[in-house]
Amino acid sequence: MSDVQMSARSLEALLGDWRGGASAYLALSDRIRLLTLDGRIPVDSRLPAERDLSARLGLSRTTVAAAYRRLRETGFLVSVRGSGSMARLPGGTPSLTVNDGSGILDFSKATMPAIPALAAAAVAAAADLPRHLNDSGFDPIGLPELRAAIADRYTVRGLPTGPEQIMVTIGAQHAIALLARVLLSRGDRAVIETPTYPHAYEALRAAGARLMPVSVSAGEADAAAATHGWDEAALVQTLQRSNPVLGYLMPDFHNPTGQSMPVDQRERVLAAAARQGTVLIADETMAEFNIDRPGEFMPFAAYADPALPGTAVSIGSVGKSVWGGIRVGWIRAEPALIRKLVAARTANDLGTPILEQLIVTRLLPQMPAILAERCDALRLTRDHLEERLAARFPDWTVPHVDGGVTTWVNLGSPVSSQLALSARTHGVIVPAGPRFGIDGAFERFMRIPFCYSVSELDRAVDALGHAWDALGRHPVPDTGYLADVV
Template identity: 40%
Template sequence: MDRIDAKTLAGLLGGWAADGPLYRALAAALRSAIEADSLPPGARLPSERDLAAALVVSRSTVVAAYDELRAGGLVDSRRGSGTVVAALPALRRPGADGRVPGGTATSIIQSLVDERADLITLNSAGAPASEWLADAVAAVAREDLPALTADAGYQPRGLPALRSALADCYTSDGLPTVPEQIVVTTGATQAISLVAQVFLRRGSTVVVETPSWPGCLDAFRAAGADPIGVPLDDEGARIDAFAAAMSRSPSLAFLMPTFHNPTGMLMSPARRRRIASLAAEHGVPIMEDNSYDTLFGGRPAPIAAEPDVEAITVGSLAKTVWPGLRLGWLRAPVEVAERVARHKALVDLGSPLLDQAVALRLLPRLPAITEEHTTALHARHDQLAGLLADRLPSWRWRPPDGGTSLWVELPGVDAAAFAQLARRHGVEIVPGAAMDPDGTHDSYIRLPFTYPPPILDELVDRLATAWKALRPNNSRHSTRD
């Protein structure tokens, strides 16, 4: 078997460091991966030097960890082959090592499972719940329960009143929509996964922006598809690259035109028109994820508003109201919505009606909720940007048009390696390699600014300490490169 790349192994181990000697923590993490068959028999482990560089530890730490595995019969050393995983008589099932199995979003999801209180985790960009949420929940409990509980509760397409309200929102925003075009989902992620199941098959291709959100890449790969990356410029997905991707006859194109995650970019109206025209010309459906902007109106029209293009528009209340309100939706041509609803019926028979009733109460207030949310985000963005400029002046980023994060370039540094060190200083970050598997953004990290001001202060303090440990000659007052 080929040697496992050091960066790949580092990603597989995730947050392996713990209290006590590092070599013992590393040996324990490798042992768990071997026993759970995440590292199969015959796999060649990276050299001590390469793994040390990927984990930002000394070579002696890796040597000692490999020695422990060798003493336990878990690995063999073979001349010319290096360190190889030994065959074990009985292996546990995947997941028995406490790690979330597979995928580019593994470390992101892992942090949700681990629940380490000492970590500031940047794997999600959710904010605390809107103050409007409590009123909506109370109104549902006070006024809506009798009608809701009279229903059996199985609504794969979604609560009819909510679908009608969402259709009205799109129509008033200049995109004529009927309730039959709406499917309510358990968050935007489920909507994306369901559309992937409808359009993608093993061996098909899907166009994605680079960088993109790891969970989306996982959903497409789970459906058997291979992503085709399209880089961004200041207006959105680059036309030349998008046109080249269209010529390869993809089954689907996935875009985040409104406050792209992670860059925060807003695709221009002209770029939306050109993208839609190319997709229509080649007969490729577009799925646009607008879940980072739940304010109807005041933005460029969705790509779905362009003529002739087959487009599915995804929305959500998670970023504006509360991530714990797992409520999303999609708007699609009627026949596509029907196919999605059939897939959703197999998954969960319909999203919870209580959540949908709360969402229905919130929709009329959404402009006011979004305005309050945006004001708070502006203040936190300014705070984080100011702290970074003071404590980490060599870091670079393009001011986002919106969204919830900064997309930051670390000068001359592999962000995956910095992520290993940052975690040992109490910060869990998403490196660019997780968001762009092609390697173009390996020096980038995503920094959400959704956290309360005290957390942002502590966050930058920890990052600055980790950065100094990585680059001890860095000066606090050095100039930008």
């Protein structure tokens, strides 16, 4: 049995604004089902007792009992006398296939298949491996040649960097979690965008941060927003008034909105952070997926005051550009922070695999050509998805993005969670908008990636169309929820 107990208060925070036009027990069970499918309720965790949850939500115990009973009937909950009710996935984790015309399309992962050159690079890297076999193989900072190659990439892009400023990690998510653990103490404030990359706010929360959200809007998709992009006034005010220890930003092709922070805004935000002593973590895993963005953009840290070099820390990886299965990322920071990170790292892991580092070392010199090929493919699929969505869903607002791999669609009604559930029955997994919020918001929005093949995008749009039509036959009242949020 699991020893993870979810309190009624924790579940209430995850539920967000779950009440809709359906009966309360149906709406509650549907939201718990979605949270389980999304992984926000871990499988095998114990849900709150019916009495505790009913008191927390202001419902009758009969309503909660009916919701739990429906979850048991559909295989999402199992109740054992004396042990409580535990979250489950019916039939275990589903088998997901996205390339053979059968199975389920998994659009929860905004990433591409491996580059064609990867297999040859792996074979060549394996030939380099013997010269490392006399060492322990535990490498907490990164191979010297890889760190030098990463530093050179930053220098070429306009940010002079030396190998002593680079630490190699097990992907970008590992980098975020490690930085949060080293820089934050429990109760410290941390600025974060909203919407945002879900695993980033999870890492900050796990480190004990008190999250301070600042909105990012997606242009025409956010009709209520006065301007698109970052709410600079709110961001600067949060820095000034809250004195956050750190901030997490994705300034280039933001996930999920696809927005990029203008150069002059970067300078002002970095200056405001420097005045407060706030460290800004720039997640640049999407930074070089420039399809047709006008202007010239250097790495975020290049716009910081040279006299205060510790204001910005950069994160990168090859998970998007090369393949998600190559778990190599990095942190660019001042040497003093790199030393702290290395010292703290061994509490959780003992280093990045040598063979994968050798593969990336061989591929980095080819990165300009790799990125050009990726962006050419993304231009085609982006344009195709925008055209298909406009034709199939004329009431949706689909913003045009000039880079990245996702678009942040405004559905026009707060039904994202219900649409995500319905879409699964039609063969596509797509995360609901609230997955990208920190408080259950964004029910009007859905992130749709365009980094899949044209045929897969067509399948996904058709599945969403069937799911949308099903919702149309059973309309949900517009509660106005989110109108004041985005």
